Amino acid sequence: MSLKRFKFVTLAVVAVVTVVLTQSSDCSDSSNQKRSGLYGAVASDSEVCSKIGADVIRDAGTAIDAAIATLICLGLIHPHSSGIGGGGYMLLYKRATKTATYLDFRETAPGASTPDMFVKRSWKSIKGELSVAVPGEILAMYNAWKTQGHLPWKRLFQPTIDLASNGFKIDEPLAKVIKSTTKDIFKEKGFREVYFHEDGTPRNESENITDPVFAKTLTELAEDPFSFYNGSIARAIVKDIQDRGGILTLEDLQNFKATTRRVLSSFVNDDILYTTSATSSGSTLIMILNILKGFKFTPDSISANNVVQTWHRIIEAVKFGYAYRPFLGDPDFHPEVEESIDLQINATYAEELRQKIWDNTTHDPLYYGGFYDPMPDFGTTHLSVIGPTGDAVSVTSTLGRYFGAKIRSYKTGIVYNNHMSTFSLPNTTKSYQPKPSKANYIEPGKRSVSTACPTIVVDKDGSVRMVVGGSGALRITSGVPMVIMNKLWFGLSLEKSIDRPRLHHQLFPNIIYYERNSPYSVPKPVRDGLKALGHELRWSNRYCAIQGVYRNESGQLYGKSDPRKTGVAVVLQARNVVLYSGQPPTTFPTSKARNKTGQPPPTFPTSKARNKTGGTHTSYHKKKGSLGKGAIVGIVLGLLILVVIIIGAIYWFKFKSKESK
Numbered sequence: 001m002s003l004k005r006f007k008f009v010t011l012a013v014v015a016v017v018t019v020v021l022t023q024s025s026d027c028s029d030s031s032n033q034k035r036s037g038l039y040g041a042v043a044s045d046s047e048v049c050s051k052i053g054a055d056v057i058r059d060a061g062t063a064i065d066a067a068i069a070t071l072i073c074l075g076l077i078h079p080h081s082s083g084i085g086g087g088g089y090m091l092l093y094k095r096a097t098k099t100a101t102y103l104d105f106r107e108t109a110p111g112a113s114t115p116d117m118f119v120k121r122s123w124k125s126i127k128g129e130l131s132v133a134v135p136g137e138i139l140a141m142y143n144a145w146k147t148q149g150h151l152p153w154k155r156l157f158q159p160t161i162d163l164a165s166n167g168f169k170i171d172e173p174l175a176k177v178i179k180s181t182t183k184d185i186f187k188e189k190g191f192r193e194v195y196f197h198e199d200g201t202p203r204n205e206s207e208n209i210t211d212p213v214f215a216k217t218l219t220e221l222a223e224d225p226f227s228f229y230n231g232s233i234a235r236a237i238v239k240d241i242q243d244r245g246g247i248l249t250l251e252d253l254q255n256f257k258a259t260t261r262r263v264l265s266s267f268v269n270d271d272i273l274y275t276t277s278a279t280s281s282g283s284t285l286i287m288i289l290n291i292l293k294g295f296k297f298t299p300d301s302i303s304a305n306n307v308v309q310t311w312h313r314i315i316e317a318v319k320f321g322y323a324y325r326p327f328l329g330d331p332d333f334h335p336e337v338e339e340s341i342d343l344q345i346n347a348t349y350a351e352e353l354r355q356k357i358w359d360n361t362t363h364d365p366l367y368y369g370g371f372y373d374p375m376p377d378f379g380t381t382h383l384s385v386i387g388p389t390g391d392a393v394s395v396t397s398t399l400g401r402y403f404g405a406k407i408r409s410y411k412t413g414i415v416y417n418n419h420m421s422t423f424s425l426p427n428t429t430k431s432y433q434p435k436p437s438k439a440n441y442i443e444p445g446k447r448s449v450s451t452a453c454p455t456i457v458v459d460k461d462g463s464v465r466m467v468v469g470g471s472g473a474l475r476i477t478s479g480v481p482m483v484i485m486n487k488l489w490f491g492l493s494l495e496k497s498i499d500r501p502r503l504h505h506q507l508f509p510n511i512i513y514y515e516r517n518s519p520y521s522v523p524k525p526v527r528d529g530l531k532a533l534g535h536e537l538r539w540s541n542r543y544c545a546i547q548g549v550y551r552n553e554s555g556q557l558y559g560k561s562d563p564r565k566t567g568v569a570v571v572l573q574a575r576n577v578v579l580y581s582g583q584p585p586t587t588f589p590t591s592k593a594r595n596k597t598g599q600p601p602p603t604f605p606t607s608k609a610r611n612k613t614g615g616t617h618t619s620y621h622k623k624k625g626s627l628g629k630g631a632i633v634g635i636v637l638g639l640l641i642l643v644v645i646i647i648g649a650i651y652w653f654k655f656k657s658k659e660s661k
Contacts, residue, residue: 063387129246214413323369329439479544
């Protein structure tokens, strides 16, 4: 071999190595996010719980398996926001059939309740035994698992049982709420035993606690979920409430149903948006987006020259949405609610409302409707999941206010909701105020209206594009559409879409609220511009926390949990995945994680990387022994280097042979 040929071979090898290394770099979408995967993603407001959901997916679980396991965990880690003593809304999407299903598991009013039971004593609807409505979370999870679950029901409970038995650390959100509610919850033995020291001081962030009582309850539910509605746990619940003078009965629990209702849909660009109907506020979400479609927003709409006008238009649309929201209610009691929903999701009617938006001024609340007093709503939790087969779950669960009714059973560890407070009360407003909506009056077995709007967006091929939802009471229905706009209209990354400052308006009072704390505060020049258009602005410490998962055109998944609530998203890397160098597959990659024996694969190590803005993305890598992309690159590189050495050795021996001659 000549020296010239040797140099050519060496350069060729180097070129091949360079190409291989280039192809092995992380794939990113236009959002330039650093953590992505093809296998699955979970976004919740707890790192511990997101990891549990991801572990379920990795062990061949479905999206609903992961959502259930995550939801159970959140009831332990964030018992102030959600739990099995509460209710909520679940939206499921099945990729194989391209169908969405909606489960309404909002709590129901006890059979002995009456419309005027809290008139002149409204404080009793906020805390205490009378504020407790019939919980629905367990039944909804079980019904969803029966239709789309894969792993054993017990498997979904075990991680949280282990945490409750062996101990877990109090995180920042829980620590803050324990301190802020100490005056109320310290009175309760159930709270004192877990969340306070023996000297009466509240436990602090990062302290390790156990909850063996709740672990026992979860163990029983893992064996028999119906124990919650017609068994020993049901009897314990009734005794807890009735011993205090409450009205919840065993019959109320036995009669509870997680209701399947119609899914609402609308087009956003070329994608289809699915969301929930009554008794949630999904129709209000669609109404806001439909009003704004006619403005044909683009990334330039949020440029320095246009951002004030864009915010003004968004706020005006939100005001129309909140004006029509009080027409919502429980359609099982008020069939006319369905007509209200149809009107709210009507694109033609939305365009008529858009024509009423003036770019040079705002208006009095009655201009937008202002038909009824806005219905009350309080805190929640939300989680978003995409599974390995392309299925998705968006679920919002809630106890009402922090720690719900401020009752925690020392016998079961269940924290009870206070959702009787989210009904409207007759004859409780002043003459100059809008009247409360009759559609939301208390009736036995009725569900109150919520601001929740869990959402799933799919592309024209039926593959999930985005899973999103939020917590934050009345700010949910304004916050979720803003994040959707940020991503799908303004072209921001998922991370920036959720991090970007948001504004809130609920029509009454006629005020725009902005977040006080940087970096989530809308810049002063924007606020001044809105004031010049006639808006009144005030800062607020309240916020909406969004949990989102996004899938780009190449099938890459990105997760983001709102750093406002210190949440964490977990994205799973696919095992044995083929990286497409040409056109991406039109169908979502499927998983072959379960082996022929039907047993889940063994566990593998995890790693995490916290970004500087919060909202950690945790990336799960392949188990030791399997060939990941990095391992393959290393092997190829090693073989190529070996080839270079062999060629060099051959050349050297030939050269020496010529010299000796």
